[in-house]
Amino acid sequence: xxxxxxxxxxxxxxxxxxxxxxxxxxxxxxxxxxxxxxxxxxxxxxxxxxxxxxxxxxxxxxxxxxxxxxxxxxxxxxxxxxxxxxxxxxxxxxxxxxxxxxxxxxxxxxxxxxxxxxxxxxxxxxxxxxxxxxxxxxxxxxxxxxxxxxxxxxxxxxxxxxxxxxxxxxxxxxxxxxxxxxxxxxxxxxxxxxxxxxxxxxxxxxxxxxxxxxxxxxxxxxxxxxxxxxxxxxxxxxxxxxxxxxxxxxxxxxxxxxxxxxxxxxxxxxxxxxxxxxxxxxxxxxxxxxxxxxxxxxxxxxxxxxxxxxxxxxxxxxxxxxxxxxxxxxxxxxxxxxxxxxxxxxxxxxxxxxxxxxxxxxxxxxxxxxxxxxxxxxxxxxx
Amino acid sequence: xxxxxxxxxxxxxxxxxxxxxxxxxxxxxxxxxxxxxxxxxxxxxxxxxxxxxxxxxxxxxxxxxxxxxxxxxxxxxxxxxxxxxxxxxxxxxxxxxxxxxxxxxxxxxxxxxxxxxxxxxxxxxxxxxxxxxxxxxxxxxxxxxxxxxxxxxxxxxxxxxxxxxxxxxxxxxxxxxxxxxxxxxxxxxxxxxxxxxxxxxxxxxxxxxxxxxxxxxxxxxxxxxxxxxxxxxxxxxxxxxxxxxxxxxxxxxxxxxxxxxxxxxxxxxxxxxxxxxxxxxxxxxxxxxxxxxxxxxxxxxxxxx
Numbered sequence: 001x002x003x004x005x006x007x008x009x010x011x012x013x014x015x016x017x018x019x020x021x022x023x024x025x026x027x028x029x030x031x032x033x034x035x036x037x038x039x040x041x042x043x044x045x046x047x048x049x050x051x052x053x054x055x056x057x058x059x060x061x062x063x064x065x066x067x068x069x070x071x072x073x074x075x076x077x078x079x080x081x082x083x084x085x086x087x088x089x090x091x092x093x094x095x096x097x098x099x100x101x102x103x104x105x106x107x108x109x110x111x112x113x114x115x116x117x118x119x120x121x122x123x124x125x126x127x128x129x130x131x132x133x134x135x136x137x138x139x140x141x142x143x144x145x146x147x148x149x150x151x152x153x154x155x156x157x158x159x160x161x162x163x164x165x166x167x168x169x170x171x172x173x174x175x176x177x178x179x180x181x182x183x184x185x186x187x188x189x190x191x192x193x194x195x196x197x198x199x200x201x202x203x204x205x206x207x208x209x210x211x212x213x214x215x216x217x218x219x220x221x222x223x224x225x226x227x228x229x230x231x232x233x234x235x236x237x238x239x240x241x242x243x244x245x246x247x248x249x250x251x252x253x254x255x256x257x258x259x260x261x262x263x264x265x266x267x268x269x270x271x272x273x274x275x276x277x278x279x280x281x282x283x284x285x286x287x288x289x290x291x292x293x294x295x296x297x298x299x300x301x302x303x304x305x306x307x308x309x310x311x312x313x314x315x316x317x318x319x320x321x322x323x324x325x326x327x328x329x330x331x332x333x334x335x336x337x338x339x340x341x342x343x344x345x346x347x348x349x350x351x352x353x354x355x356x357x358x359x360x361x362x363x364x365x366x367x368x369x370x371x372x373x374x375x376x377x378x379x380x381x382x383x
Numbered sequence: 384x385x386x387x388x389x390x391x392x393x394x395x396x397x398x399x400x401x402x403x404x405x406x407x408x409x410x411x412x413x414x415x416x417x418x419x420x421x422x423x424x425x426x427x428x429x430x431x432x433x434x435x436x437x438x439x440x441x442x443x444x445x446x447x448x449x450x451x452x453x454x455x456x457x458x459x460x461x462x463x464x465x466x467x468x469x470x471x472x473x474x475x476x477x478x479x480x481x482x483x484x485x486x487x488x489x490x491x492x493x494x495x496x497x498x499x500x501x502x503x504x505x506x507x508x509x510x511x512x513x514x515x516x517x518x519x520x521x522x523x524x525x526x527x528x529x530x531x532x533x534x535x536x537x538x539x540x541x542x543x544x545x546x547x548x549x550x551x552x553x554x555x556x557x558x559x560x561x562x563x564x565x566x567x568x569x570x571x572x573x574x575x576x577x578x579x580x581x582x583x584x585x586x587x588x589x590x591x592x593x594x595x596x597x598x599x600x601x602x603x604x605x606x607x608x609x610x611x612x613x614x615x616x617x618x619x620x621x622x623x624x625x626x627x628x629x630x631x632x633x634x635x636x637x638x639x640x641x642x643x644x645x646x647x648x649x650x651x652x653x654x655x656x657x658x659x660x661x662x663x664x665x666x667x668x669x670x671x672x673x674x675x676x677x678x679x680x681x682x683x684x685x686x687x688x
Contacts, residue, residue: 077475124672128679131418131474135614136675142607143668150661152654260607264482271479301494307487311465314472314480 024325028279031286032192036185039178051177057289058184059245064269064281065191066238071267072276073199074231075211079134080121080141081266084114084236086148086258088243093253094154096162103166107244114240115233117144122232126225138260148255159254166248174248184245188282191238196278198234207231208276272313274322283321385519390640391633392515396525398632399532403587404605405612405624406539407580413619414556415573418474420481421461422584422609423602424488429454429585430592430601431492434501443505443593450589451582458581462574470573485603493599500598503589528590535586536625543621552576556619611671617681627682631667638663 035058042051063085070076091110100106125136149157165174174180198204209217210224218224247253256262265288273284291309295302317324408422432453437446465484469477505524512520543549551572554562563569588602595601612631616623642659643652650658674682 077478079478124676128675131618132614132675132679134418134474134478135610136672138607139611139614139668139671143665143672146661146664146668149664150658152657156657261603264478267475268479268482271475301490303486304490304494307483307485307490310483310486311480314476314483315465315468 024277024279024322027325028282028322031279031282032189035188036182039181042178048177051181053289053293055177055181055184055249057286058181058188059242059249060266060269060289061282061285062184062188062191062245063239063242064266064273064285065188065195066235066242067266068270068275068277068281069195069198069238070228070231070235071270072274072280073195073204073211074207074228076126076228076232077134077267078125078137078232078235078263079260079267080137080139080144080263081235081239082258082260082262083121083141083144084118084239085243085246085262086144086253086255087114087117088240089247089253089257090148090151090154090243091240092166092244092247093160093162096164096166097154097160101164101167103168106166107241110244111237111240114243115237118233118236118240119229122229122236126228126232138263141258141263142260145255145258145260148258155254157255159252159256162247162251162253165251166244180249184249187241187245192278192282194238198231203227203230268310272310272320274320274326277320277322277326280320280322287321386640388516388519389521390636392521392529393525393640394633394636395629396528396532396632397636398629399529399536400587400591401605401608401612401632402532402625402628403535403583403590404609405616405628406535406621407583407587408609409613409616409619409621409624410552410576410580410583412613413621414552414576415470417466417470418477418481419466419580420478420606421484421488422481422580423606424485425454425458425461425581425584425602426588426591426605427492427597427600427602428457428488429581429588430503430597431496431501431588432585433589433592434503434597435496437503443503443509446503447589451585454585454588455578455582458584459574459578461581462577466577467570467573489599489603498599500596502596503592505593524593528594531586531590535583539621548575608667611667613681615671615674615681617684620681620683623681623683631670634666634670635663638666 035054038054039051042048042054063081067078067081070078088110091113092106095101095106095109121137121140124140125133128136154160168174172179172183174183199208206217206222206224206227210222210228214224243257246257269284269288270281271284272288273282274280291306292302295305299305313320319326404422404426407425408419411417411419411422429450432450433443433446435446436449436453437443440446440449461484465480469480509524509527511523513523513526515521515526541549543552551562551567555567555569555572555576559569562572588597591601591605608631609628612627613624615631616625616627639659642663643656646655646659646662678684
């Protein structure tokens with residue numbers, strides 16, 4: 001856990017911390033700015049798919065940033081975070097189904113209901129710790145998932161189409177795709193800023209203190225449980241808003257939005273980018289979804305490459321992308337990029353039926369070699 | 384009354400299948416403190432191995448006899464290549480890395496065996512019914528699952544409680560450094576236990592294969608159930624896993640069998656059956672939440688943890 005917390009400290013105290021901490025901060029700002037240019041680029045390259053892809057990325061980034069608040073800064077491994085995407089989405093969908101289209105009713109209600117669900121889940125799961133916490137958040141989110149499956153009035157497991165988008169009374173036209181994109185982008189900026197202010201406030205300090213030692217914080221006199229629950233509810237509400245955006249964007253709700261593997265994806269995004277860092281979840285979401293997009297355009301079996309990449313990241317790239325920048329591990333990032341272009345080269349050089357076995361071989365060899373290296377290194381340290 | 388008894392047997396059968404999966408999970412979890420989400424993938428691969436080997440040899444039992452060691456070897460390979468370095472990491476890392484393995488194995492199965500799924504052909508004499516009580520015929524294959532499950536439970540009990548290997552396993556669970564200091568090769572012990580767990584997962588998969596079809600992702604949802612089983616039973620406790628698995632199997636089956644009728648008395652039949660399916664799936668998670676609220680370490684936590 002130590003490397004994660006050092007990277008957290010490094011990037012939250014961004015400006016005073018050496019050049020490497022500043023690098024992550026600058027890259028983060030540049031990335032957010034670049035995200036703001038996507039509609040323009042989409043028009044310039046005459047590629048409407050670019051806008052679709054990045055709308056999804058920005059929305060998932062909001063969810064990942066909210067998960068980072070409790071996972072990265074609070075040390076609470078919630079394995080059911082996608083449930084709030086579902087709750088937010090279903091609130092909008094169900095209201096629209098009954099003819100309520102006013103966003104002023106839909107959106108706040110969705111956020112409030114997400115908060116209530118998060119409070120219920122948090123109240124139950126915060127009684128436990130460690131692996132039990134992971135499991136109970138997973139189980140309770142499965143409960144919500146099956147609730148969606150059983151909601152036969154709203155399509156059951158087939159899902160439900162939302163015929164009419166939320167109505168901002170002429171203020172915003174959500175049918176206009178760039179407008180909707182900018183709305184999502186602004187919400188992402190606001191979320192990043194909100195989490196930044198929260199974790200650097202007295203509240204956030206207690207939260208981070210409880211992450212490293214909750215008993216110590218309790219002894220000092222802080223009602224740790226109440227702080228953690230508050231953070232849990234806040235994260236749930238923000239993620240509920242991401243759910244609202246997802247439902248509005250796709251015009252469709254279904255239980256698949258909150259399947260447990262979606263929660264796993266969210267954790268992967270946060271860890272890949274760097275837990276407990278300001279821009280880490282944004283880095284992670286962009287990397288995850290772009291990788292998914294590129295790999296799946298090469299081969300339908302893209303997860304056979306993505307799975308081992310994930311294992312490697314967990315084994316060797318602690319602190320994720322942000323951590324590599326903060327520690328000044330330009331080499332690690334370059335190696336990642338080089339590996340990516342190697343794959344790209346393999347892809348261009350061979351026909352598709354050759355690609356898959358080659359990639360498996362490369363992935364398996366890399367895994368085996370790296371594992372052996374790690375074991376040797378560990379053995380050497382013990383001797 | 385007979386209907387209730389039959390559904391009880393069905394519940395027992397599902398519970399024992401769950402136990403086979405949960406037993407392997409709890410061995411790995413309880414002894415190495417390793418959360419292995421890829422356990423469901425080993426279950427799926429076991430089922431695929433059985434399907435392929437049965438097709439090759441033309442005999443279900445030869446296929447099963449080959450699939451078991453194949454499952455164990457696959458598990459050992461996974462342990463040696465990817466998981467060995469994770470024992471000392473925190474649970475989040477283990478969850479993530481094994482989540483990556485799930486993605487890998489699902490795609491590998493799609494690549495190797497096709498997206499369509501496979502069926503396992505059982506011999507004719509297993510496709511009929513046998514009379515277990517006067518007036519109560521029961522599908523013989525399901526009865527076989529019950530027998531195998533009970534035999535396995537007995538085998539595990541003897542192995543863990545009565546043999547030297549079992550003694551080492553129990554000792555490794557409470558203090559691995561001490562066992563290592565006594566001159567036991569703890570690395571080999573862990574690999575062995577992991578192989579045993581994988582063989583159990585493969586056994587569960589190949590037993591389930593003929594009942595459900597063998598398909599991609601078949602391990603994912605039942606894995607969550609198996610996790611619920613060991614969390615309710617108490618991590619690292621085989622008897623706890625046994626009791627929790629049976630309880631969950633029976634509650635789940637009874638819910639699916641009788642909730643539609645109960646709900647049907649005030650809803651339309653189609654609505655009642657959908658709602659009953661959802662409700663009975665939720666029942667298990669409600670049970671888990673209730674158990675954890677009352678006993679945060681599970682019903683029968685293993686001593687010394």
